[in-house]
Amino acid sequence: MVIDSSKLQSSELREFLRGSTANLAVLPDFAWFEVYKQETVDAVFALLSVIGDFPEQITVLKSGGEIARLNLGLPGELAAMEQQDVAPLIREMADIMNGPRRLDPIVLQQLRNLWSSAAVSLAGMHEGAIDIVTSLPEMSEKMFSEHEIRTIRTNGRYTEEMFASIFGAAEQIWETLAEGYGLQWRSMLRDHTMSAxxxxxxxxIIIYLLWWIRTGSPKLERVDRIRNDLIDLSFVVYGTYYDGFLTADRKAEWMFLNLSRALEAARTSESQWTASRAD
Structure with a gap:
């Protein structure tokens, strides 16, 4: 199960890991960045308060850039998303944070380096957020009529034309992103594309657009908030590769549910999927 930053210190996570040694907590790279950006030893100590007790059950994912270049439709490629030999590192971190070495100058310098790396990565997210934020109103106008927007906001049944717009827009974004990462998307099998x-x-991103429309198409001003939404979206996407997604964020939970439904619909019949209520 993929774990959102909001649940890293939760009793739900502890009970999940305690329930069976087969239960694994999957942590994306941004889960660590969100902690490191706080720039305190106490934040790292808190991060390890649960996972430090279950190091063998923690899976840490590689960076999004590395994962984006994998063909996850091939056998064994899911494991290629994951970092290896994580348990000893988590165990060592927990030992350091629980002992006198937590204030060692060398340890503090290592943490500062991690904080700096997190700051750079998070700053990069702002740039991408601005592009997406400014395009949402235009995307909405191009994809849907006024009647279709009312349908989205009132939880009505989507038409075949709406599904065509949703999946068509997603494919256009996919092709643009794939080109940027140098992927040979034109020659990919459909199943491999669906797994990418x-x-x-x-x-x-289109599911996020639907949420934005459903909640009244609010004015987009807070870039930092959108950046956080995009981080949540990356967690949501990772959750579709594993057995669920644990989060305290209502929007992220909605996006996970509907992205999962949309992927299933794309595998079967697109017309069977209707976005669930946003409230």
């Missing part, structure tokens, strides 16, 4: 991280992220 960038395709699922592209479809996730």
């Amino acid at each position: 991280y960038l395709f699922r992220y592209a479809l996730g």
